[in-house]
Amino acid sequence: MDYSQFGAMLPELIILGLFLVVFLFDTFSGDGAKRILTPLTTVLFGLATVAIWIIPSCDMEVFGGMYVNDTACKAMKAILNVGVFIVFLQSAKWVESDEVAIRKGEFYELLLVTLFGMYLMISARHFLLFIIGLESASLPLAALVAFNKKHYESHEAAAKYILTAVFSSAILLMGLSFVYAFSGGSLYFDDIRNNVIAGEYSGLLIAAIAFMIAGIGFKLSLVPFHLWTADVYQGAPTAITSYLSVISKGAAAFAFFVIFVHAFGQLFEHMWEWMMYGVIIATITVGNLFAIRQKNMKRFMAFSSISQAGYIMLGVMAGGIGLASMMFYILVYIVSNLGAFAVISSIENNTGKLSMDDYDGLHKTNPWLSFAMTLAMFSLAGIPPFAGFFSKILIFTAVTSTGSMALYMLVLIALINTIISLYYYLLVVKAIWIKPGEAKVESFKSAIGEKLALWICVAGIIFAGLVPYVYEYCYKAVLG
Numbered sequence: 001m002d003y004s005q006f007g008a009m010l011p012e013l014i015i016l017g018l019f020l021v022v023f024l025f026d027t028f029s030g031d032g033a034k035r036i037l038t039p040l041t042t043v044l045f046g047l048a049t050v051a052i053w054i055i056p057s058c059d060m061e062v063f064g065g066m067y068v069n070d071t072a073c074k075a076m077k078a079i080l081n082v083g084v085f086i087v088f089l090q091s092a093k094w095v096e097s098d099e100v101a102i103r104k105g106e107f108y109e110l111l112l113v114t115l116f117g118m119y120l121m122i123s124a125r126h127f128l129l130f131i132i133g134l135e136s137a138s139l140p141l142a143a144l145v146a147f148n149k150k151h152y153e154s155h156e157a158a159a160k161y162i163l164t165a166v167f168s169s170a171i172l173l174m175g176l177s178f179v180y181a182f183s184g185g186s187l188y189f190d191d192i193r194n195n196v197i198a199g200e201y202s203g204l205l206i207a208a209i210a211f212m213i214a215g216i217g218f219k220l221s222l223v224p225f226h227l228w229t230a231d232v233y234q235g236a237p238t239a240i241t242s243y244l245s246v247i248s249k250g251a252a253a254f255a256f257f258v259i260f261v262h263a264f265g266q267l268f269e270h271m272w273e274w275m276m277y278g279v280i281i282a283t284i285t286v287g288n289l290f291a292i293r294q295k296n297m298k299r300f301m302a303f304s305s306i307s308q309a310g311y312i313m314l315g316v317m318a319g320g321i322g323l324a325s326m327m328f329y330i331l332v333y334i335v336s337n338l339g340a341f342a343v344i345s346s347i348e349n350n351t352g353k354l355s356m357d358d359y360d361g362l363h364k365t366n367p368w369l370s371f372a373m374t375l376a377m378f379s380l381a382g383i384p385p386f387a388g389f390f391s392k393i394l395i396f397t398a399v400t401s402t403g404s405m406a407l408y409m410l411v412l413i414a415l416i417n418t419i420i421s422l423y424y425y426l427l428v429v430k431a432i433w434i435k436p437g438e439a440k441v442e443s444f445k446s447a448i449g450e451k452l453a454l455w456i457c458v459a460g461i462i463f464a465g466l467v468p469y470v471y472e473y474c475y476k477a478v479l480g
Contacts, residue, residue: 005062008069010055011077012119014048019112026105034105038095041108042088042449049081065188066126073123076254076327083247083334084115086456090342091239092449093349099150100237107147110140111243118251125262127176127187130255134172137251138165138219141244145236157235164218164228172215178208189263196266209264209272213279216259219252220309221302223282230290233302238348241298242341245305250330253312257326261319276317277406281413283310288420292427295356297344300424301337304380307421308333311395314414317407318398325391325398332379332391335460339376342453343369350444359431361439369446370432372454379461381425382418390465392418 006013022041026034052074059070088108095104117136124130142165146158180187182205183195196205217225233241264272287307294300312333315326346369348354363370379388396411446454 008060008062009067009123011052011069011074012116012123014051015112015116015119018044018048019109019116022105022108022112026109037104037108038092042085042092045081045088046085049078049085052081053078061125063129064126065190066129067120067123068125069123072323072327076122076250076330077119079327079331079334080115080118080247080250082331083250083338084111084243086334086338086342086453087111087239087243087247089449089456090242090338090345090453093447094237094239094345097349100147103147107144110144113140114138114144114243115247118247121251121255122258124255125189125258127179127189130259131169131173131176134219134255135169137248138169141165141240141248144240144243145232147237147240151235153235154237155235157232160228160235161232168215168218168225171211175208175211175215178204178211182208189259192263193266196264205267206271209267210275212259213272213275216252216256217279220249220256220313221283221306222279222309222313223286223306226283226286226306229306230294230299230302233305234296234298238298238341238345241301242338242345245301245341246330246334246337249305249309249312250334253309253315253326253330256313257316257323260316261323265319273317273406276313277410280310280313280317280410283307283313284414284417288417288424291421292424297354297356297359300356300428301340301344304421304425305337307417308337308380310417311392311414314395314399314410317410318395318402321401322395322398325395329391329395332387332460332464335457335464336376336379336388339372339454339457339461340380342450342457343373343376346446346450346454347441349447349450351441353441356428356431358440359428360435360437362432362441364439365441365443368454372458373432374429375458375461377425377428381422383422385466387461387463387465 018041021044022037025040026037029037055074061068091107094100095107100107114137117133117138117140120133121130121137122133124133142158142162145161146154148154176187179192182202183192186192186195214225218228221229233244236244260272284307287303287305287310291300291303291307294303312326312329315322315329318325344354347358351358359373362373375386379386382388382392396414399407399411
């Protein structure tokens with residue numbers, strides 16, 4: 001083996017090196033030294049994020065074409081790193097709490113392992129490497145969901161997550177076995193595409209694609225593969241819930257795009273176009289309708305994230321031109337959703353309250369948190385001039401640029417659902433600013449990490465849509 005090929009995996013090597021530093025420090029340092037583990041990990045990860053942003057893209061295929069590190073992959077990894085860095089900041093106070101502090105090293109180690117797996121998913125051009133990345137990203141998340149050892153809800157959420165993860169992996173592997181048979185014994189995306197072009201369409205191939213949509217749809221919380229989402233989001237620690245809602249979803253969305261456009265793009269009009277129409281419409285609609293009924297803020301954000309997954313999948317329907325819009329949407333979704341979770345986490349850590357009714361009159365006691373939550377809700381709803389408005393406009397434009405009447409109807413249904421989403425996002429704003437009565441959450445000071453996370457998210461919400469460079473970066477990463 002030519003070990004120089006590992007040089008193309010520089011982002012993965014950076015994350016692996018950081019994992020080893022955290023593991024060795026956590027294992028061999030004394031109790032006094034462990035007090036700096038949280039700031040040390042956060043700073044090192046921040047430096048790693050900067051490094052991944054600035055390292056030049058090598059556009060290389062290594063290990064026989066199984067792994068690709070091109071500009072688009074590098075950009076997607078950098079976007080995910082921004083989200084993970086915000087999660088590190090907003091979870092710092094929770095990690096240092098009495099219940100969790102003794103296991104904070106495990107928290108960072110598991111989180112870095114899942115991120116490493118997502119990196120492999122993004123760069124994989126062979127299904128064996130993709131499955132390794134998928135399982136590396138999924139299995140440690142079950143341990144993270146159960147991280148609150150003394151909470152029954154956390155145990156229940158972990159059990160539901162691991163069982164559904166196992167079943168979804170089994171379904172995905174079943175579909176993959178059909179693809180393996182159809183492609184003449186190859187798992188390379190390029191070989192599958194060539195065999196699809198040369199072969200005949202069959203029921204076996206339709207079943208394979210349906211199984212693969214189901215398997216990856218679990219990671220994205222697409223309807224009808226979403227039933228685990230609300231219970232897991234509610235039972236998991238809030239820091240893990242925020243990680244699940246954006247980082248895991250972003251990596252799976254990019255991998256979904258690469259697999260279905262790169263390997264099965266020739267089958268779009270013949271097979272999986274109509275499947276995705278049904279899945280996207282159901283995902284956006286069900287997520288919106290069920291979000292209206294929620295009072296627990298974490299369940300509310302769970303159904304919100306289901307709906308947002310449907311909008312992200314619109315980028316897949318646009319083909320190659322949709323990837324830049326999808327990446328920009330994921331970046332905006334990261335800062336918007338993590339901004340909301342930063343407020344939820346701050347209130348939960350200081351008061352233990354998670355009901356939407358507890359947010360009544362929040363502006364009277366915590367105006368800064370009220371302002372940040374309002375911006376996050378406006379952005380998620382797509383209200384101008386915030387970043388969420390521009391991300392939706394760009395992804396709708398990418399889809400309609402294909403000229404297909406069916407895609408025009410899909411965008412119309414998505415627009416109607418956007419009006420529905422305005423209602424339930426504004427329910428939170430109404431509780432914060434309009435509902436009469438005394439405030440139910442007393443005034444408190446957020447931790448430094450929570451404040452920094454909120455500042456980053458607010459800046460992203462305001463400027464990501466107004467500064468053309470952000471979208472241009474995504475566009476150039478895809479098209480050069």
